[in-house]
Amino acid sequence: MLTKNNTKFIKSLQLKKFRQKEGLFTVEGAKNTLELLNSSYKLKYLILSEDFLNRHQKEINSSEIEPILVKEKELSALGAFQTNTDALAVVHEKTPLTYHSKSFDLVLDDIRDPGNLGTIIRLADWYGIQNVICSDTTAEFYNPKVISASMGSIFRTNLYRRDLKEFLAENKKRKIYGALLEGKNVHQVKFKANGLLVIGNESHGIHPELISLITDSVTIPKIGHAESLNAAMATAIICDNVFRKH
Amino acid sequence: MLTKNNTKFIKSLQLKKFRQKEGLFTVEGAKNTLELLNSSYKLKYLILSEDFLNRHQKEINSSEIEPILVKEKELSALGAFQTNTDALAVVHEKTPLTYHSKSFDLVLDDIRDPGNLGTIIRLADWYGIQNVICSDTTAEFYNPKVISASMGSIFRTNLYRRDLKEFLAENKKRKIYGALLEGKNVHQVKFKANGLLVIGNESHGIHPELISLITDSVTIPKIGHAESLNAAMATAIICDNVFRKH
Known part of the structure; x- marks a missing residue:
């Protein structure tokens, strides 16, 4: 009772x-x-x-x-x-983990919307991405909307909260891909298996202080008129390109 | 005042x-x-x-x-x-339009979440898809959350509300692609420029009565463990594959 x-x-x-x-x-x-x-x-x-x-x-x-x-x-x-x-x-809650991975992981810079964070975790789980590193300003992991949108994937994904400038500097020997509006066509990028993909805020994109740490900007080709794509959708499209067998 | x-x-x-x-x-x-x-x-x-x-x-x-x-x-x-x-x-509101298109269009079968509908409209606009045909049970076009999530793309997209069984039967001479869990690998499909892509409900997928009208089932390859992808994300990944220059 x-x-x-x-x-x-x-x-x-x-x-x-x-x-x-x-x-x-x-x-x-x-x-x-x-x-x-x-x-x-x-x-x-x-x-x-x-x-x-x-x-x-x-x-x-x-x-x-x-x-x-x-x-x-x-x-x-x-x-x-x-x-x-x-x-x-x-x-x-789980004790925060220390990051040691060398596999392809996601880095979320200021994803504010809990629904976006949850669906991105679900997406990571779909593609077998084990680690999602989030800025301090990214939505709280245990917000009920994050958990609901993750559809159970949150229990299979390692989530970290880090200062991203520090984190990316520590990982500067790896390829650091960033979703930006003026980068290389994502269809033509040969992604490295130990790369990191940085996704920026829903309205403002990746913070200027992180841009200089990005080694490869990638862009999803546009045919129509929308100014941008939803951050979670852009993550989905890029991940599909990372993991496709060309 | x-x-x-x-x-x-x-x-x-x-x-x-x-x-x-x-x-x-x-x-x-x-x-x-x-x-x-x-x-x-x-x-x-x-x-x-x-x-x-x-x-x-x-x-x-x-x-x-x-x-x-x-x-x-x-x-x-x-x-x-x-x-x-x-x-x-x-x-x-605009007077409902009559559908005459022969370009690649989206068909939404029972997309209930207004945020999903809005971001799918934004996605359609990104890829230059002009028409989105929705089942009666798909979210209301003019719900404030749909408009907000569309980020202005709703004003550039033609939206139709139709009985989808009837609509697909009228268009049976075209390729009718459906996002399903057991179809052809989306990376290997050569999409026709006048095709239709059917996306199903967030929880239950495409209605059984429409499945028989689908000519080509397509699937996004999975590497990890999530049972499925969010409907709007799946739409994004498939659209990127439709419009990529192989």
Whole structure:
């Protein structure tokens, strides 16, 4: 059973302030909860509707904690998404990782929109990109909209928060690709397997102080009239070009 | 000056019910308003901050209607986006068009998320795709989030609402490409210049009743683990492959 205090506590985690104070965040919905149960994240609470429990006995039994059963309407009142009548988990944040990778990774400079960050994480997971390095100003990883948009991919992706000027300087021996409006046609770039791809802010692009650290500017050819593409879409198109067999 | 009745009327247009009753919608923000002024859409009201008027005298003078000046905080209270302190226009919907195109066009089967619809319209405009044909269940064209996400591209794109089964049957002599999880590798497809690309619903993909009308299924190769890609991102990747010079 869920006490009044539990309910209040879980609802408080919708605010970044409380997530950061407690080192906890919430995961909502069937897809994300199932992916979570399949990951190494540690759970504090697992709250389910009876229907969800019946449908996913096996996955739920494999979890180390005892689920709390609630009515569907209690569930939808508990989280950020009122359409969720399946499951909600309260999860411990992971300790920040130290970056050691030499594979192709993404660098996000000031991606503010949680939906964009979430879909970019999902995209990274699609292409097998394991690491996403984010500027301090990029959206919070554990914002409910990031988790929802990532569709479970957030539990398979290593996320780092770094000063990007410092990070790129440390990695200056690698190719550092940047999505810019006046670079080489992305269709003609031969991407290196250990490269980094820098994606800039939705409105202002890559910060001027990072531009000088970019070794290869790449551009998606335009035929029509839109001034630019959505940052997440541009990331998708470039990644498809990075990983295609020419 | 803006009367109390005007304010009430404009605010009512945030609801679909009133937009449809009046045949009017609102456009907010600097970028979208400037693109609107450059289009053939007819304005009912043009409401500006003094600062915006001073920055864009020329574009505003070219409009056929007299702008109404308001304080910035009045502007941000008037629309759906509180960050807007530049401009808000009330615009007449266009009469639905009849489709006659033989160029490469997009067909959206049940794209529910207004942000996805808006960014797909922006993408279409980037690639010079002039027509986007939408199922009845696809998001409303004049939802403020669609207009905002389109970044002005909605004023350069022809939007149609059709029964897609009927529409595809009428166009059965053309190649009808569909984004599906088990189709031909998109990197190996030679797209026809008069083809149609069908994109399915965010959760359920293309409706079964349309699948039989698809002549060529295409798939984006996956390397990692995500189950699927966001619908708008998948559209972006496929369009880049349609328009690339191999």
